[in-house]
Amino acid sequence: MESGTDDQKDDVVGMCANCGNLAKMRCGNCRQAFYCKRECQRDHWKSLHKDQCRPYQVLESPELGRYIVATRDLKAGEVILKEEPLVIGPKQITEPICLGCYKRVDGSYRCQKCHWPLCGPQCEKYPDHHPECVVGLEIGSPIDIANFDEPNHFYEVVFPLRCLALKKKSPKKYEQLLSLDSHYEDRKGTFAYQENQKSIVNMLRNYFFLQQFPAEDIDSSEKSIHNVTGIIDVNALELRLGESEVNGLYPNFAMLEHSCTPNTKHAFSENRQVILKAAVDIKRGEHISTMYTHILWGTSARRDHLKHSKYFMCTCFRCSDPTELGTNFSTLRCKQCDKGFMLSAAPLDELADWICTSCNTTIKHEEVTDINLKLGEEVEKVLEAPTVPQLEDLIKRHAGTTVHPNHYHLFVTRHTLLQMYGRDPTYANEECMKKKERLCQDFLKVCTALDPGMARLAPYAGVALYEYHLAVLSRARQDTEPRPTNPAELKKDVETAKALLQQCIKVLQDEPKDQPEGQLCHVAQQNLAELRQWEASLFSS
Numbered sequence: 284m285e286s287g288t289d290d291q292k293d294d295v296v297g298m299c300a301n302c303g304n305l306a307k308m309r310c311g312n313c314r315q316a317f318y319c320k321r322e323c324q325r326d327h328w329k330s331l332h333k334d335q336c337r338p339y340q341v342l343e344s345p346e347l348g349r350y351i352v353a354t355r356d357l358k359a360g361e362v363i364l365k366e367e368p369l370v371i372g373p374k375q376i377t378e379p380i381c382l383g384c385y386k387r388v389d390g391s392y393r394c395q396k397c398h399w400p401l402c403g404p405q406c407e408k409y410p411d412h413h414p415e416c417v418v419g420l421e422i423g424s425p426i427d428i429a430n431f432d433e434p435n436h437f438y439e440v441v442f443p444l445r446c447l448a449l450k451k452k453s454p455k456k457y458e459q460l461l462s463l464d465s466h467y468e469d470r471k472g473t474f475a476y477q478e479n480q481k482s483i484v485n486m487l488r489n490y491f492f493l494q495q496f497p498a499e500d501i502d503s504s505e506k507s508i509h510n511v512t513g514i515i516d517v518n519a520l521e522l523r524l525g526e527s528e529v530n531g532l533y534p535n536f537a538m539l540e541h542s543c544t545p546n547t548k549h550a551f552s553e554n555r556q557v558i559l560k561a562a563v564d565i566k567r568g569e570h571i572s573t574m575y576t577h578i579l580w581g582t583s584a585r586r587d588h589l590k591h592s593k594y595f596m597c598t599c600f601r602c603s604d605p606t607e608l609g610t611n612f613s614t615l616r617c618k619q620c621d622k623g624f625m626l627s628a629a630p631l632d633e634l635a636d637w638i639c640t641s642c643n644t645t646i647k648h649e650e651v652t653d654i655n656l657k658l659g660e661e662v663e664k665v666l667e668a669p670t671v672p673q674l675e676d677l678i679k680r681h682a683g684t685t686v687h688p689n690h691y692h693l694f695v696t697r698h699t700l701l702q703m704y705g706r707d708p709t710y711a712n713e714e715c716m717k718k719k720e721r722l723c724q725d726f727l728k729v730c731t732a733l734d735p736g737m738a739r740l741a742p743y744a745g746v747a748l749y750e751y752h753l754a755v756l757s758r759a760r761q762d763t764e765p766r767p768t769n770p771a772e773l774k775k776d777v778e779t780a781k782a783l784l785q786q787c788i789k790v791l792q793d794e795p796k797d798q799p800e801g802q803l804c805h806v807a808q809q810n811l812a813e814l815r816q817w818e819a820s821l822f823s824s
């Protein structure tokens with residue numbers, strides 16, 4: 284059914300998309316197509332517009348290249364885009380997986396034609412597997428995989444090969460793929476380029492003899508292969524499947540620009556369509572963004588990652604603000620005075636000094652990098668086999684002397700600690716549960732400041748909301764034996780626990796059902812039903 288016409292009246296007129304007459308009405312969904320009358324809209328919807336109607340348009344600027352803006356106001360949760368992948372395949376570094384269904388393999392079955400490990404005969408038939416099967420079959424080079432527990436370098440060629448094979452299989456898709464940004468010139472001579480030369484370009488050309496295939500079927504020049512690996516690195520999306528992670532290229536999604544406070548989130552359907560939703564309300568004309576890097580990294584780590592993997596320096600609102608939206612996610616303590624904090628004097632200049640907010644002492648950026656590296660190493664070591672006393676000690680020591688309590692290295696440490704209180708009976712007493720509650724509150728405040736729409740922090744916030752409800756409930760349960768001493772307080776706690784579970788479910792509802800976050804959402808739903816029953820039994824008479 285076609286979308287309605289736009290009720291928002293403005294004075295803009297255009298040409299009817301159906302008959303070419305002067306028109307004042309617009310399609311209510313995209314606000315781009317004009318119509319002179321309802322019948323024209325209906326006819327145009329059926330003939331063309333149904334496949335083209337979308338609430339955004341692609342624009343271009345010298346700073347961003349192509350990017351996307353909303354053509355009408357979008358509500359949080361609204362679907363902006365649904366799209367099939369052009370091509371899908373293993374990530375560059377992966378343990379051996381089936382090239383048909385992407386489950387882990389143990390080597391007990393090999394494709395009868397090409398000898399790539401698969402799950403069984405049924406997976407030989409998947410069209411995804413066709414390109415490497417044809418190449419393997421024609422050339423007969425051995426697929427020499429013996430260890431099935433560690434990443435294997437053979438898989439590095441599969442995704443680029445599948446991209447190159449589109450030339451013959453689907454020239455239109457190949458054209459779409461080649462229209463994506465590869466940053467070929469920026470990549471030339473870089474470490475990634477040199478590594479790809481060995482592991483992908485030489486492998487495809489010399490081991491799989493790609494040049495022997497007709498040029499009209501497959502591009503096998505060094506430049507073409509590098510170009511395709513650049514397109515993958517710059518544009519591919521990661522899909523988490525049950526047993527593995529794979530990459531997919533989605534050409535419309537690839538037009539989204541990066542922001543460190545993205546206004547969209549995305550998920551994948553069972554048939555691997557990407558579904559992009561607004562994470563917050565987006566106004567007409569606003570840029571629509573996603574996030575290419577890690578939201579829980581500090582500014583210099585994020586910008587460095589974007590510079591080396593996506594070839595641009597981020598200048599977004601969060602990167603430009605030395606306090607990172609008031610969270611102090613990268614802030615250090617001043618070693619000269621005991622009250623000041625050190626912030627970058629110019630966060631968009633990676634070489635800038637850092638300056639104390641209280642005594643104006645400055646330090647060099649190298650010293651900041653050094654402090655972060657050392658703290659990162661310490662945190663990583665403790666998180667290998669964390670205990671409550673170790674985590675408490677680490678946070679107390681560093682929050683008191685080295686970094687701001689919200690510093691990103693301590694933030695992930697807190698996320699582990701808030702889950703540990705209450706699990707181990709030694710750390711489940713009243714005092715520990717109070718600490719758990721406070722930790723969850725502080726953690727969620729930072730989550731909300733960094734990512735108001737929970738575009739990326741949903742898994743973290745979902746866990747914190749769930750743990751917070753556990754802390755509140757543990758207090759509530761203490762007051763029920765043999766009968767509530769303070770029914771008003773008890774009621775308040777039960778209400779709070781219910782609200783936290785509801786929020787947890789809302790935050791996690793789009794998470795994949797086969798991943799821990801999706802499973803936690805299910806547990807929270809069950810807990811909420813049980814809690815309602817308990818509440819009814821408590822206050823029934």
Ligand SMILES: C[S@@+](CC[C@H](N)C(=O)[O-])C[C@H]1O[C@@H](n2cnc3c(N)ncnc32)[C@H](O)[C@@H]1O
Pocket residue numbers: 346347348349350463464466517518537538539540541542593594595596597598
């Ligand atoms: C996935 S592509 C996005 C589409 C791309 N602009 C195009 O025209 O094909 C990623 C590339 O877009 C550019 N880009 C994306 N977000 C940006 C941002 N916030 N600032 C500057 N450049 C950005 C960078 O060149 C980046 O490597």
